[in-house]
Amino acid sequence: MTKVVRAAPPAPPKAWKRDVAVIGVGQTPFGELWDASFRALIREAGLEAIQDAGIAGEDIDAVYVGTMATGRFIGQENVASLVMDMAGLADLHIPATRVEAAGASGGLAIRQGALAVASGLADIVVVGGVEKMTDVADDEANRIVSMALDQEWESFFGATLATQHALVAKAHMHEFGTTRKQLAAVAVKNHANGAKNPKAQFRREMTLDQVLEAPPISTPLGMFDCAPLSDGAAAIVLAPLERAWSYTSKPIRISGTGQATDTLALHSRKSITSFPATKAAATMAYRMAGVGPGDMAFAEVNDDFTISELLAVEDLGFVDKGKSGEVTEYGTTGLAGDRPINTSGGLKARGHPLGATGVAQFYEVVAQLRGTAQGRQVKNARYGLAHNVGGTGSTAVVHVLEAVS
C-alpha cells in the first residue's frame, strides 16, 4: 500500500452556485395512524406541499425521499419509484431518489434536494420524508430503530438508542450537574408546545411530576423522556431563489446547510457529553449563511430524548457548555422565552416518524418564518434553524432558514 503524503490544500470557502428557497410545505398529522399506509401518508404530504407551492406534476424536475427502514417496517425497498407511482406521476419518469441516515433521513433528503437545485440540473424539487412504524410490534420497532447504532459493537449486544442516550445523560449529569428535573423540563416544555400544534401526535400538556413518575426506560430516562414510535409524512418544495417569487410571496431561503458524520459507536468518542457532528454541521451552516447562533430567533432541534435537546442547545452554540439544563428550567427555551426551541412540540410531542422528522422540522420553521404558526407564533423572526440527527450523534444535518420577503 502506497502511503499518501500530501499537504491538504487550504480549504477554499465553499459556496453553492445558486441560492435555494422553500416555496411550499405539507405535513400529515403524526400519530399511530392505523388507517393510513406508508403510501397514503407520503402521497398526502406530497400533494399538500405541491398545492401549497401552486405547481403541477409537470413542473417537478426531481424528487427526494428520506426514510429509514422500509425494508424492515413494511418489507419494501426501492421506495422512491413507489412514491412517484403513488403520486400518480410515474408516467413523467421524474428522477426520484431515496436517502437514508436513520433519524436524519429527512434533513439529509432536503440537503440533497437543495444540492440538486444549486447544481443547476433541477429547478423545482419536491422533498418528502416518511415512516410507517406502527405496523410491527413495539419490541420489533425498537429493534429496527436501534439499527441506527453499530450492529457489531452496540445493537448486537442489546444496546438500544435509549440505553446509549441514557449513558450520555448520566455523563452530562455527572460532568455538569444537570438534574433529573432539568431533563424532564424538556418534555414538559415540548408537550406544552405540541398542545398548540394541530399536527402533533401528543396534543396534551404534561406536568413535571408526570414525567418524573413515568416508568423507567433506561435510567435516568423514563417513558416521557423518549420520543414515541410514530407514523407520518412531511414534504417541501424547493426552487431556485431567483424564481421563487413567481410561486409565493413569502419564499423562505435556505441560507446555510451543513452535514457531518461521527463514529457510529458511542464508545469510540473522546467525550459523550457533546455531539461533534452537530457542532461541525452547525459551523458549516452558520458560515455559509454568514450568521451565528445569536441570530437564530428559534430552532427545531432533534429531541429524540430529552438529553438530546440539551446537547443540541449547547452544540448549536445557543448556551455555554453545561448550561442547557439550567436555561430550560428557567424557561429561556420556552415559547415565551428568549430562544424558543421546538415550538412544534419537537420529536417528543409532534412525534418522530423517523424519515419524516427532518422535513417536519422544515414545515415548522417555514410556518414560523411565514408568520402562520397560529397559537405558537414566534415574533419578528428572520432566521430559524433546523437540526436533525441520526443514531447517537453519528449523523447531523443543520439548516439555517431565512425569511427574505
Next chain:
Amino acid sequence: MTKVVRAAPPAPPKAWKRDVAVIGVGQTPFGELWDASFRALIREAGLEAIQDAGIAGEDIDAVYVGTMATGRFIGQENVASLVMDMAGLADLHIPATRVEAAGASGGLAIRQGALAVASGLADIVVVGGVEKMTDVADDEANRIVSMALDQEWESFFGATLATQHALVAKAHMHEFGTTRKQLAAVAVKNHANGAKNPKAQFRREMTLDQVLEAPPISTPLGMFDCAPLSDGAAAIVLAPLERAWSYTSKPIRISGTGQATDTLALHSRKSITSFPATKAAATMAYRMAGVGPGDMAFAEVNDDFTISELLAVEDLGFVDKGKSGEVTEYGTTGLAGDRPINTSGGLKARGHPLGATGVAQFYEVVAQLRGTAQGRQVKNARYGLAHNVGGTGSTAVVHVLEAVS
C-alpha cells in the same frame, strides 16, 4: 382539494453549473466472500479509489454510499457514518450520505455525488457502492432482493425479480420472435468477458448448451440467465473537471447524467417489452452530453437477467426495437463486435452485489477510457456508457463518460 391548473412552463435546457470528472477508481473482487465483512469490503474499495486519485482524507468534501438492503442483509441502517468510521475518517466529520434504489443504488449514488460537485458545495467527493448478500440463506436473500418489487401487489403474492423478468422475456419472445438461444447468447458473451476480468465473480467461459441446460428458475429463464448473489464493493473519486488534471493525467469526464423512474409494479405499464425509465434517463444523458447512442464505443448495461441486457440494448438506442437478440447472436455486442456490451462480464459474470454494481460499471468504463482494461480493451474509445437499473425497470440511471485527456 384544490385542482391545480397551470400551464407547464417551457422546459429550459438544464445544465449543471460546473463539469465533473472521475479522478480515481477502486473495486474489490466480487464473489461469495465469506471472509470479508460489509465493513471490510467498502473500506478496501474506498482506499483503492483514494490512492488511485492520490488524495488524502482531508481532501474529501463529501461521501456518498449506494447500498440496497443493509437493514435486512446485515441488520444495519445508518451506514454512511459506519463507512466513514471504517475508513478511519470519523474525526474529520465529513458529510456522508447513503442512497438507495435497489440495484440502481450505486449509479444513483454517483449521480448525487456528481450533483454535489456541480453545486459548488463540494470539490472532492468519494462515491462507494457495496452489498454483502451471502451472510443470509439463499432463499432469504432472494426474498430481500425482491423487496425491489411492489410489496403490496407483487412480492406479497410471491413474485420475485426472476418471475417478473420472465414475464418480460416471454412478452419479448412473443412480440419480436426473440429466441431462447438469443437470451442464452447474452450469458455466453458475458461469461467470455468475465473470464478476462480479474475482479469478476465468475472467471470461466460457458457454452450455449450449458446455459440452455441449466435448471429452470422461472421459464424461460434458467439459472445462468440470472445474475448471482454476490458480495463486493466499488468506489470512485469525483472532482470538478477544471481541477481534475492536478490529480490525474487522464481524467474521465461525466458528460451526461440521466435518471428516471417508472411504476414500481410491472402490471401498471402500458408495455413490458421496453423500460421507459431507461429511455428517459438515456435521453437526458445523451442530450446533456450532446451525443447520441451511435457515439458510444461500448457500454456497461444492467444485465441482472439476460432479457434485461436485450431490453437495455434497444432502450439505449443501440439497435432497432426487437433486434437485440439477433445482434447478440451475431456477435455485434461481443468484445470483437461493433458495439461491445458488458466488457467487464456484466452483472452476470462480474457479479451483482446490488449497491456496488453501478459503481463497478464506472470502474470498468473508466478502465476502458483510460486504456487500462488489459485483455478486454476496446480500441480508440472516446465515449462509454453506464446503465444501472433498480427493480423491474422502475428506476434507471444512465451516465455518459468521456475521455478528455
